[in-house]
Amino acid sequence: MTDTLTNAAQIFASQAVSRDPATDALIARYPYHNPDEVEAVLQAGAAAYRLWRDTPMTERIATYHRLAAALRERSETLAALITSEMGKPIEAARAEVEKCAATIEWIADNGPAILADEPVSIEGSDQVHVSYLPIGTILAVMPWNFPLWQVIRASGPIMFSGNGFLLEHAPNVMGSAFALQQAYEAAGFPKGLFANLSTDNETVARVIEDPRIAAVTLTGSMRAGAVVAATAAKALKKSLLELGGSDAFIVLADANIDLAVEAAIQARFQNTGQVCLAAKRFILERPIAEAFTAKFVAAARDLKMGDPRDPATKIGPMARKDLRAELHGQVQRTLAQGATLLLGGYEVEGPGNFYAPTVLADVAPGMAAFDEETFGPVAALTIADDLEHAILLANTSDYGLGGNLWTADVANAQRIARRLETGGVFINGFSASNARIPVGGVKKSGYGRELSQFGLREFTNAQTVWAKAYR
Template sequence: MAIATINPATGTTVRTFPELSEAEVEQKIGFAHDTWLTYRGTGFGERAELMRACADLFEKEADATARLMTTEMGKTLASARAEALKCARGMRYYADHAAEFLADEPLADPSAVGAKRALGRYQPLGVVLAVMPWNFPMWQVMRFAAPALMAGDVGLLKHASNVPQCALYLEDVFRRAGFPEGCFQTLLISSRQVEAILRDPRVVAATLTGSEPAGRSVAAICGDEVKHTVLELGGSDPFVVMPSADLDRAVETAVDGRVQNNGQSCIAAKRFIVHADIYDAFTERFVARMRGLRVGDPFDPSTDVGPLATEQGRADVEELVDDAVAAGATVLCGGRRPDGPGWFYPPTVITGITRDMRIFAEEAFGPVASVYRAADIEEALEIANATGFGLGSNAWTDDEAEQERFSSDLEAGQVFINGKTISYPELPFGGVKRSGYGRELSAHGIREFCNLKTVWVG
């Protein structure tokens, strides 16, 4: 795939970029490693000052940054601006809390291990490669970069090939904030160059957010090299609605959750599992709201859903819908691409899904919702967990016993009850099963790329 900005609303190429040569990549790895040797010795106070300066720039430049994101991957301008501001919030969170999260952990009774003093100490690992996706081109990167830089690590970014200007902005904004230039570098490279970087002994770990095949590849290489990885892969999140739920709020959140980011979010609700007693009422309202959404220019404030980010992404969504329809599923709204330029696809609702359809097992990365009928909580949980993914999940019920049951039995890294699944700096983020392993955000996220060293003093 060429490294290029291609406006998804028009399909026109805006700008192309050359790939770095092997020699240029080698130079950047060396620069990163040399920078880390000195940067790891800085204190939390100095790092926090730099991180807050970076947050200031993100806030000041949020409008311009939003336009860049919208141009490159098609998210609505309002959601792009919110993403820029969320990055600033994440940076400030780690600036405020890194010292606390990585403080020494002394053993309460060191005499129990025959020591005068014993503790655990968090220390940075070194150069970390981040392989990042296009769907949240700033926030996905920042939820790695902010904790890693505050921990004393340095980063190399291999961003998605369709958001090169976002990638270059990220390198530039860290530099302008005052971080040493080698602390965070963007590598404009193709996927075929990743393996050599992962095998370089100066690169000590990797984090990837993206597709399952990409995650398997990075995990296999790092496993061979015995290097630490964090993987956040796909999701096919369930959204369960029970009879005691506030139906109006559930429908409103269901629509928002399905079409957020033009339907291109790993933690977007994708499979709507509704109790039989309220199935008809929910589905009628849900379809009406989905049908009423405005699809169009993501720069237009009245637009609800912009284009999909890539031509191949739209083709993948179409194939899933067409396969389901050919096998007997019913399309209640949407289901056909509009005429005209750009990679638009309408909000779509499908029912009558059976287990032999691809959409039952695969992630629909676009504004396509599958609706299932469940007779009771047991069937709802069975349908919800009948997937290889386990990233986020939603359940709507005012029954406390049901709330506890969903919290316990939904197979996911996150369970949100009566609310939209969202990533927060304060909460750990990650999945189970084929959705990956490891955690981002919260105290757990900053500790992922640290060596927890045992110190024993006799």
């Protein structure tokens, strides 16, 4: 994923700037918090945390249900804001808001049992249990590609566990950040418990070091993750990193090609290809490679590109011009390294940050589109000689976030999944996130888990309580 700490020239500015990626029009400017304002945010967050950690579970549950209702009440406004700030097609933006509300409801309904004291039986002991207790305010450095979902995915479990949440969002979606803060406040959370911080890298580093920050979570690039993790480690604080991926989409010879192509198109081109947990490398077993390629290219060619406010649009603009230029550079380097261009491969002329849906064939290890994360509407196709070769190719990556496997033999697929070096494997489907399952990766895709019971306990103190009665 693109660097959430480095956002073009904005990093050197004194303000965050939001522009419509479909038209280049200026939406708003958000001045960075000055030192006094940062201090006020930290003070308010510390006070709100002390109040929230002692709030009865029944009230936490009720507050979360009010938050879900607040998100749904603002659905059209929030969806329009997402579309205008980062170019997400409007139907996908509406779905993002609903996914956030549904996840908050799931946490409210299931979180209490997950966080309940866990009894432990030890022979000869009277009473032993483990409590999952909050640890403080968590700083979250979040990306722009899912302006609401990425934040809810982190804040939902973190705050239900009793922690506070300080958000440092990407500069180009700052409007979404403040709108989400308003929804939290409308739901009745203590003021300052969920707070938005608009600032620069240097200030973020100081905030991580501040004793009122207990830990940090980041979704972003490997470079940003390394910087944040080093800063947190120096301060002896926990960090969670989700650093993007280059998921393999393996199609074996016995797969249903039509279904696989349909899933592959959605897997690669949803959100204009700007998804960390998404298929990027398509590894095709040789007997079906030609048929899959022909159908995949035809389907990609038919994707409607244009105004993201049009419900029929499937491919909107990329979020920023510098990201489009970076993606085009990867395509050009891959072609120079020997790949074949089957579709697209160009920046669309005119206003906005549009990039044509692109399909590259004959992509191999050592090429940019195979080795790097391509964050945009570009698919890389590679032919595998057999199953063993497909597994080898899939694992030949610095990343290990997710993976996809298409085959008629599901029992065998279950065995193959254990050999794939990823945080998740999706059989006869494509990578997705859901409140019920953990999200996270291995290798240079990061560490730690969000969502499910793992996310709810990720930023807690697993406190052992061992009580013996007087004899």
